[in-house]
Amino acid sequence: MDIALQTVRDILRRSLGPDAFAAAFIERITPDLAVQTACIDGNGETRFNPDFARRYIRTDVDLFCLLFHELLHPAFGHFVHPDDDVANLACDAIINSAITHLFAEQSGSGSLFVRLYPERGLPGLLRPASEVRNSSYSALYRDLYPQTHSGRILSAGEVIQALKVLTPEMPPKMLLLGSHADRGSGGSAKNGIPAESAAKIANELLQAVAQAGSGAGYCDCLQKLVIEVLKQKQTVREELLARYASRCVLGCFFGEKRTPRRITSPFPVNPSRRDLVLLGAGLWPGLFRNRQIEHRRENKGVPIFLDVSGSVNEHLPAIVGLLTHYRNRIRSVYLFSNAVREVPFDMLCAGRLSTTYGTDFNCVARAISERGYDRAVVLTDGYASLDDDHAQLLGEDRPSILTILFGAKTDCPELAPFGDVVQLADVIE
Numbered sequence: 001m002d003i004a005l006q007t008v009r010d011i012l013r014r015s016l017g018p019d020a021f022a023a024a025f026i027e028r029i030t031p032d033l034a035v036q037t038a039c040i041d042g043n044g045e046t047r048f049n050p051d052f053a054r055r056y057i058r059t060d061v062d063l064f065c066l067l068f069h070e071l072l073h074p075a076f077g078h079f080v081h082p083d084d085d086v087a088n089l090a091c092d093a094i095i096n097s098a099i100t101h102l103f104a105e106q107s108g109s110g111s112l113f114v115r116l117y118p119e120r121g122l123p124g125l126l127r128p129a130s131e132v133r134n135s136s137y138s139a140l141y142r143d144l145y146p147q148t149h150s151g152r153i154l155s156a157g158e159v160i161q162a163l164k165v166l167t168p169e170m171p172p173k174m175l176l177l178g179s180h181a182d183r184g185s186g187g188s189a190k191n192g193i194p195a196e197s198a199a200k201i202a203n204e205l206l207q208a209v210a211q212a213g214s215g216a217g218y219c220d221c222l223q224k225l226v227i228e229v230l231k232q233k234q235t236v237r238e239e240l241l242a243r244y245a246s247r248c249v250l251g252c253f254f255g256e257k258r259t260p261r262r263i264t265s266p267f268p269v270n271p272s273r274r275d276l277v278l279l280g281a282g283l284w285p286g287l288f289r290n291r292q293i294e295h296r297r298e299n300k301g302v303p304i305f306l307d308v309s310g311s312v313n314e315h316l317p318a319i320v321g322l323l324t325h326y327r328n329r330i331r332s333v334y335l336f337s338n339a340v341r342e343v344p345f346d347m348l349c350a351g352r353l354s355t356t357y358g359t360d361f362n363c364v365a366r367a368i369s370e371r372g373y374d375r376a377v378v379l380t381d382g383y384a385s386l387d388d389d390h391a392q393l394l395g396e397d398r399p400s401i402l403t404i405l406f407g408a409k410t411d412c413p414e415l416a417p418f419g420d421v422v423q424l425a426d427v428i429e
Contacts (some may be wrong), residue, residue: 301331
């Protein structure tokens with residue numbers, strides 16, 4: 001197939017719209033034997049290896065897989081990973097899975113990946129319809145290409161860690177699509193797409209992802225995550241890291257701590273460095289000092305303040321699920337709008353809430369101060385005010401307040417000075 005500028009632009013316009021910025025951004029198509037497969041640089045030049053193209057790029061579907069593979073790498077933030085064989089393979093596995101699931105029709109269900117990689121062994125992770133069921137990669141592959149809709153979303157970091165365990169020594173370098181880091185003529189990390197252009201392309205990808213895919217379960221979940229990532233111009237890695245950090249904040253706030261301790265055992269379950277050194281020297285330790293993580297919980301309860309002024313009913317199932325998980329560490333539950341009212345936890349679970357309008361955080365500040373709470377959790381949509389007198393009151397008492405936002409707002413400047421502000425979606429499982 002002849003890879004011409006007009007052909008590339010036509011494919012991008014069919015996939016991203018007739019006025020696609022990405023199509024106009026591509027200004028030149030250049031054969032380049034120094035490039036292993038293909039890459040797009042910051043000047044809008046698409047370079048490709050003519051030998052690779054002659055062998056593998058036969059149709060518009062193949063060219064779609066190649067182009068979108070390269071466009072999705074920066075959208076997923078994969079250039080933050082080290083330039084090594086494990087990271088590069090993991091990033092390609094994530095990209096190929098996303099293209100296969102989200103752009104099934106345009107990519108021919110990943111037809112290029114099927115022809116490019118064998119169906120067995122480590123390369124099988126880079127394509128759909130692989131035969132790895134009885135291999136060490138079977139569990140990882142089920143998450144990348146689930147047969148049902150119960151699969152979970154994997155980050156590149158998770159795949160990297162899994163590959164380090166499953167494949168301590170990587171086989172000879174495999175052929176990978178696109179660019180992964182700054183590799184001279186073959187890379188695009190240093191001379192990447194300018195921020196303004198990248199933002200426009202990300203917006204077009206957002207619209208394409210929102211319209212693509214009609215499956216359920218895994219496909220819908222992956223689709224929603226990619227949409228959220230592109231909207232916020234974050235990477236999938238940063239998004240998952242933010243959610244992990246938010247859950248850690250929540251666990252610590254409710255008094256849950258993870259502390260390492262050592263237990264002795266005749267079996268090397270998780271041996272210490274000392275045990276590994278002895279084994280390396282040919283000495284059997286006898287009893288291994290295995291490391292184990294222990295969860296410790298404080299008994300002191302935390303009061304909950306729930307904003308019932310607006311759209312709380314829409315988010316109530318998720319809120320109740322979250323609070324039920326920490327039920328034994330909740331001291332009291334208060335509903336608030338312009339006033340605070342304590343309610344039994346069972347009433348909250350039953351959804352018997354009377355909502356009002358016109359919310360402020362002043363009543364919450366007074367309740368925290370009057371009851372002498374040193375910490376509290378406030379669940380709110382964020383549309384409320386805190387006057388200077390009550391802000392000063394909280395400043396004098398210095399309680400630690402964890403604010404959990406539900407709804408459209410992403411910040412709460414009124415309560416931010418008194419503790420962390422996280423999203424409800426980031427702390428629920």
